[in-house]
Amino acid sequence: MTNEIRQFVLDSLVEMKYDVTGIDDDTTLGPAGADLESLALAELTVRVEERYGVRFDDxxxxxxxxxxxxxxxAAVAARLETAAAAAD
Known part of the structure; x- marks a missing residue:
């Protein structure tokens, strides 16, 4: 599941016109890594929330x-696992 989430995140970044060359699991989302500004980070968060049905508070x-x-x-995968366990 984590691989699918990672691919969705990378695909979303490409759609948002970010260069994903060299981005891996250790790349920071903010200025020190992928260099997402606050609005781009908010957009990525919304995309992830809508795709996976999870929510992040402020x-x-x-x-x-x-x-x-x-x-x-990992955070998204953990929320999905928790939701699946709660549904059982």
Whole structure:
């Protein structure tokens, strides 16, 4: 599942006109890595939320600026697992 989420994130960045060359799980989403500005980070968050049916509160969304691609993917995967377990 994490691979699918990662691919969605990378595809979204390409659609948002970001160069994903060299971006991997250790790349920070904010200025030190993928260089997403706050509006782009908000757009990426909304895309992920809509695609996977998860939600990030305001504090979590702000923390994503210093998160890595891998951390974002892991957070989404964990929320999906929690939701699946709750549905059982």
């Amino acid at each position: 504090d979590e969304a702000e923390a994503l600026a210093v998160s890595t691609v891998g951390e974002l993917c």
